[in-house]
Amino acid sequence: MFGFGKASPPAVQDDGRIRARFLVKHPGFTLDIDLDLPGRGVSALFGHSGSGKTSCLRCFAGLDRPQLGYLQVAGALWQDSERGFFLPAHKRAIGYVFQDANLFPHLSVRGNLEYGQRRIPAAQRKVALDQALELLGIGHLLERMPSALSGGERQRVGIARALVTSPRLLLMDEPLASLDLKRKQEVLPYLERLHEELDIPVLYVSHAPDEVARLADHLVLLDEGQVRASGPLKETLLRADLPFASDEDAEAVIDGQVCGHDAAYDLLELQLPGSEARLRLPHTALPSGHQVRVKIKARDVSLALNRAEDCSLLNLLLATVESWQALDAQILLTLRVGEQRLLARITRYSFDQLGIHAGQTLWAQIKSVSLLAP
Amino acid sequence: MPLSKNDLDAILLTLELASLTTVLLLIIGTPIALWLARTDSWLKRPVGAVVALPLVLPPTVIGFYLLVSMGPNGFFGQLTQSLGLGTFTFTFTGLVIGSIFYSLPFVVQPLQNAFEAIGRGPLEAAATLRANPWDSFFSVVLPLARPGFITAAILSFAHTIGEFGVVLMIGGNIPGKTQVVSVQIYNHVETMNYAQAHWLAGGMVAFSFIVLLALYGGRNARMRAL
Amino acid sequence: MLKPLKHSLLALGLVFASGAIADEVKVAVAANFTAPMQAITPAFEKATGHKLLVSFGATGQFYAQIRNGAPYDVLLAADDTTPARLEREGAAVPGSRFTYAIGGLVLWSADASYLDGTDAALKAGQFRHLSIANPKAAPYGLAAMQVLAKQGLSETVKAKLVEGQNITQAHQFVSSGNAELGFVALSQVYKDGQLSSGSAWIVPDAMYDPIRQDAVILKQGANNPAAVALVEYLKGPEAAKVIESFGYKLP
16 A cells, blocks of 8 residues: 555645644654644754654654654645555655755755755746755855865755755754754854745754744644644743743743844843833844844742832833742742743742732743843 | 687687676666665575675586576576577576676675665655655765776676686587686696697786776775765 | 516515505596596505595696696596606606506487487487587597597587586586587496496497597606505506496506
8 A cells, every 4th residue: 555556645625734643663662643733834843852853753754654644734645544645755845954964975065956956847946046045145155065064054055955845844853953052053043034034834853942942933842752742832831731841941932022222231122012011131232123032931030019129130020920830849930921921930938928829910020031033 | 919719709708798797787786785785674684695605605616506507407497498598508698697696796795885885864865855766866876876886897897707617617618609718728728738828817817907906096096085 | 667667566565564554645537537536546545555645637737737746646647648748748757657548438418318329319410519528638529529520520510519628527518418418438427337327329449549548657656655556556457347347448
């Protein structure tokens, strides 16, 4: 039952979403996932090593064939083991970025880029070579051989190569994992531009929380081959039942818009949607109106019933207590500021002393704000 | 020229045999090498051992079994007879078949090593870039395995030129058909024509040396290029 | 002339007197004489106490090896020209040469029904391959060509001839069925005075030059009492019986 000889795959309802169900049994490890992902934006597959992230991605690509599999991407059925249908990797409109770039050593950068492009009919070429070159900043590398490129350059070429096939789904397997910090910082902005400028949905595998926080719109948490959570990024990060929130480094991700800069004190001011609240943090100036993402750790948020006066903390925001959860001697609270949520972690003692309860309005005092994206 | 007509025929015949064998072996050996490089099946080791047999078996053993099996009482001989092709002993075709067995590992092993060295990575990359298996073979595997192919071709050619034991067993010493250079040298020694034996043997030594020089020189150049 | 006689008398004397100083003798034996030699070896060793180390092969090859220092003591050749040559070239003990057997040529087929004791099948020419030993290197091959010439068949069978490097290989081609028939040594298919398998036409002596097979003591074996003993044994009655039973004639 290979699906060969079937002229076209069975039709499915097209609602633009990505639906996947994979069951892969190995001795000692089983991947058993069932996902319903948005057909747009970046969906991150997050988890520790050995959690099955790469296995899962390879199933999406058709590089591995699961015992049971169902995959529907933007209205096209790619796999349905119940009906004996399996579209092999080379027939799927995917772009795959490998952890180590995996460029063809016998072809120049141009040769690598054109390899995929040549193999799709001209009518389907939506991403032009020039566009990819510009997006990834590799125009000057065209005639070089892969062995003459740095790690970061190789990775960017790998990404460009995947893009140029105008895929319906871009799969990225920890593309920054093999890069050092400097190169990571070099490539990340390109990934963000991808996100902004192209309309291709991305599945992004990573075990680095910062990358995920910076790039993802949708977060899937994988653990030992199972999906522990799948939801919009910010909400998922806040969920008290997930490792994120109960972690020492639990944090919330907030989107803001640049609305000013104090040149004398080098402070950037951000406006938060749905709120009068402003966040200020030390940072160089950014263009007004620029969208940024910040993260605020739960342990950096303390609570006060009254607004503190004469205090060194820059950021004092009015917030409403939404929910809370006991964690040993501490309480983890979810607060709402405007349209977004914050996490705060205080002692049970203080919680009782202040008489905090759900629905209460109080002041969130934020000690430290980190900018995720410049 | 102290070489007789038979000698020149022998040289020509030997070159024909080596060339044809090499071409056929590259065609036959490539899928075998590919399978051996890729498979996880339990058959991999026994098949690999069978392929390597001609490395350790005396050529006369190979020749003997070919003589028996290609003859009218043997499996292969009965097959060819039932197809109306007669038997292949004492024919050039028979020599080609014998040479294919004899030089098989010299082609399969370098190719297998080359394919294994390529690994899965480039092939998976090719698949994600819309190349079907045939396409990725020709556009990725072949170019990357080129040194392996060159080594295989040279080894097969040189090895077949030197083939003696197998030809001796199944050739029948027919001038123009199965009388190759190595057998001709043997003939000259047998009949005490040492001068002619020297010419042919010396020629073979010179030829083999040049071939090996090219092989090693080429390899060094290829390694420097990496 | 007296020397070898003296040697042999001395050797025999030593053997009978001391009841054995066992010596070793390395013999190079022509391929066609394989079977008789294998029968003679244990008998000789038992009778004399000497050890026999035998190598079988092509006479031409042995010649080349001997001339290049191969350590054989005695050569039993397939022809008479090679021992004579060795003697001429000083590589053999002078005067030690003698004819140990006269070869018989036979046209033989592994198929018991193919030949009927005559050369009818040969003349009919219905076969695809006729096997002979290389006529340039083996006297049996030369004899075969003489027979073909005598029958006027040289041209007609030319395309069907396949050559074995030696008489053993010529026999191998026929016994494996690859050649329907071939000219081999009578000794190869004859045992205990009759044909051991297949079918044959025993070629009349008149059709080919006699295949005199000569033996000679080589320089290496000059002072080897076992070598002398072997030569004597081969000339003796026990050996003669064995040799004749394999289809050879004696001088």
